[in-house]
Amino acid sequence: MSATATAIPARGPRRVLGGTLANFRSATLTALAIVIAASVLVPFVRWALIDARWKGTAADCRTEGVGACWAFITHKLPFIMFGLYPAVERWRPALATVVMLSLVIATMLPICWRRWLIGAWIVGLAIALWLMGGGLSLTRVPTQEWGGFPITLMLTVIGLGGGLPLGILLALGRRSQLPLPRLTATAVVEVVRGVPLVAVLYLAVLVVPLALSTGVEVDKLLLAQAGVTVFAGAYLAEAVRGGLQMVPARRMDAARALGLTWWQSTRLVVLPEALRIVIPAFISIAVGFFQDTSLIVIIGLFDLLNTARLAAQDPAWLGFHTEAYVFVGLVYFAGSALVSRYGLWLERRMAVSTRRA
Amino acid sequence: MSVRWNARALGQALTFAVIAAIMWWLARNTQLNLEQRGLSLGFEFLRHPANFEIGDTSGLQFSPEHSFGRAILIGLVNTARVAVVGCALSIVLGFVLGVLRLSDNAALRGVVRAAVELMRNTPILLLLLFLAATLHSMPSPKNAFQPLPGVFLSDRGLVLPFFDRPRLVGFNFVGGVALSPEFAALLGALVMHHAAHVSEIVRGAILGVARAQTDAALALGLSRGQALRFVVIPQALRAMTPLLATTCVSLTKNSSLAVAIGFPDVVSILNTTANQTGHSIETMLIMIAVYLSLSLLVAATMNRYNARLLRVGG
Numbered sequence: 001m002s003a004t005a006t007a008i009p010a011r012g013p014r015r016v017l018g019g020t021l022a023n024f025r026s027a028t029l030t031a032l033a034i035v036i037a038a039s040v041l042v043p044f045v046r047w048a049l050i051d052a053r054w055k056g057t058a059a060d061c062r063t064e065g066v067g068a069c070w071a072f073i074t075h076k077l078p079f080i081m082f083g084l085y086p087a088v089e090r091w092r093p094a095l096a097t098v099v100m101l102s103l104v105i106a107t108m109l110p111i112c113w114r115r116w117l118i119g120a121w122i123v124g125l126a127i128a129l130w131l132m133g134g135g136l137s138l139t140r141v142p143t144q145e146w147g148g149f150p151i152t153l154m155l156t157v158i159g160l161g162g163g164l165p166l167g168i169l170l171a172l173g174r175r176s177q178l179p180l181p182r183l184t185a186t187a188v189v190e191v192v193r194g195v196p197l198v199a200v201l202y203l204a205v206l207v208v209p210l211a212l213s214t215g216v217e218v219d220k221l222l223l224a225q226a227g228v229t230v231f232a233g234a235y236l237a238e239a240v241r242g243g244l245q246m247v248p249a250r251r252m253d254a255a256r257a258l259g260l261t262w263w264q265s266t267r268l269v270v271l272p273e274a275l276r277i278v279i280p281a282f283i284s285i286a287v288g289f290f291q292d293t294s295l296i297v298i299i300g301l302f303d304l305l306n307t308a309r310l311a312a313q314d315p316a317w318l319g320f321h322t323e324a325y326v327f328v329g330l331v332y333f334a335g336s337a338l339v340s341r342y343g344l345w346l347e348r349r350m351a352v353s354t355r356r357a
Numbered sequence: 358m359s360v361r362w363n364a365r366a367l368g369q370a371l372t373f374a375v376i377a378a379i380m381w382w383l384a385r386n387t388q389l390n391l392e393q394r395g396l397s398l399g400f401e402f403l404r405h406p407a408n409f410e411i412g413d414t415s416g417l418q419f420s421p422e423h424s425f426g427r428a429i430l431i432g433l434v435n436t437a438r439v440a441v442v443g444c445a446l447s448i449v450l451g452f453v454l455g456v457l458r459l460s461d462n463a464a465l466r467g468v469v470r471a472a473v474e475l476m477r478n479t480p481i482l483l484l485l486l487f488l489a490a491t492l493h494s495m496p497s498p499k500n501a502f503q504p505l506p507g508v509f510l511s512d513r514g515l516v517l518p519f520f521d522r523p524r525l526v527g528f529n530f531v532g533g534v535a536l537s538p539e540f541a542a543l544l545g546a547l548v549m550h551h552a553a554h555v556s557e558i559v560r561g562a563i564l565g566v567a568r569a570q571t572d573a574a575l576a577l578g579l580s581r582g583q584a585l586r587f588v589v590i591p592q593a594l595r596a597m598t599p600l601l602a603t604t605c606v607s608l609t610k611n612s613s614l615a616v617a618i619g620f621p622d623v624v625s626i627l628n629t630t631a632n633q634t635g636h637s638i639e640t641m642l643i644m645i646a647v648y649l650s651l652s653l654l655v656a657a658t659m660n661r662y663n664a665r666l667l668r669v670g671g
Contacts, residue, residue, distance in 0.1 A: 033464035180369050195648040196610035206637040210390045211383040291480035298617050321490040329479050336478035
């Protein structure tokens, strides 16, 4: 048994038969692991690749011995990706998706962490929303017809982009010595974090319209976006608060001693340091949030998961829900895994640069 | 100094006035909107007959003549049932996965890691919808799929061989413990997702226990299993308890996804109630109160356990 083994597997035959069986036990475990992996992977690969049907109709897929029906996905891809968006205008959500993805990629590169990035986000999002909604020489497309991947992406990026400033305000409020901001921020954060996102979404679409002006129809997607943004804000607020707690109090004292006001010291000295500390936490919140936006299925909006679910309910293509869920599962998996990996890379990079500093 | 203090107090008062004005405006709008719809605030509707059926009542009595209040209570019991069972199973499964992930066998570690990564990188709702659709497309009980002896999967749900062995009588199973397809799918999705979280917590906590502790235990002649059981895990348990509590709370909150597959948890029933009566404000207040108190209760219970552990183990 190697001295560097970090763990101690459960009691096995080793205890009874002495140390000689370490290799035997290890071999057994390896065999067991291979058997488990193979029992999942072999049927999956057979289903997804070997026996799969890539072209044809539902009837072709229903023949005996056919595995995955990727023809279904090919056939339904425009609907899964863009929902009910008018077919001739699909280039618009596609382009909006490209714009938003470029912004996300730019944000992930530390070279781009400059002031212009904020401007780029505002301009980019405005362009994406214009592409989706129309106006100014483009045909108007109401939000009821928006759907698929652009909705998932939009809810995620606007939710995080709007949630961060909100989270910073809530975190500062919660640490304030003044009772009013402290109580308000604490109540908001604790209530939002204490209830499920489903409840926040219901609150946004059922109760909020009641509290706004009478007779005004508020857009459901906008309400949902507001709901998820507040949700993201509450979780980000706790992360920011953690970061603020890790900044030594003497930083604030020093800044104040230099004659800076509280706002200036916070904005120029304390916050930059605090936000830097919590970047890894932001990234894991972002990954979770990307997945959580799928909950808008519950209030009947058409994000990527919902379009896939609806595609699988088409009477002409019944019985292929596995293909639909495996496909969108891959999209979510790729997005989440990439961003998580990026988070690890960034953490290492920052650890190096901090050590050098 | 006093000038500054006065300015501060004035600022506070102004902010308060602004917030109060916004609140008043919102309340006024709500009132007007409610008047327009001929509704008034209040909880009397809870006594009115619900006029809907509940598929899974946790064995409690319910018929459409029963009140909304009773329906909500049944929803609460359903939520509690899935939360308690789900939490227990996630912790057990997560513990096993967490320990296996620290195995010195690379193949075993790899398999467990792949499973955990798969769970962490896909939305829980996707898993839930997939499981629900899969269970509904299962064969009828007559041709039920039998993954393990005595365990039957059919479009009627999952039947487990607890207490006695399930037998097929007529069109359905008798005996054993039967789970409705919705309950089984919800429980499955919650347990898989949260067990992955628990495994990370367990792994982190065990790694957090100093290596020297294991070495000392081995030097004393304990086997590796014994070292893990009597030395490492008791110490790791302290680090992981608050995190496990958080996971249980988040599992309880995620059980509200039940509404997506039609399992009558408290959120589904409150939503139906809101749709039928129009009392969305009141039902939302109940929903918030339920989850806040549930979160607080679970957190308090876990904290007490944690405190006891610190006392006993200290």
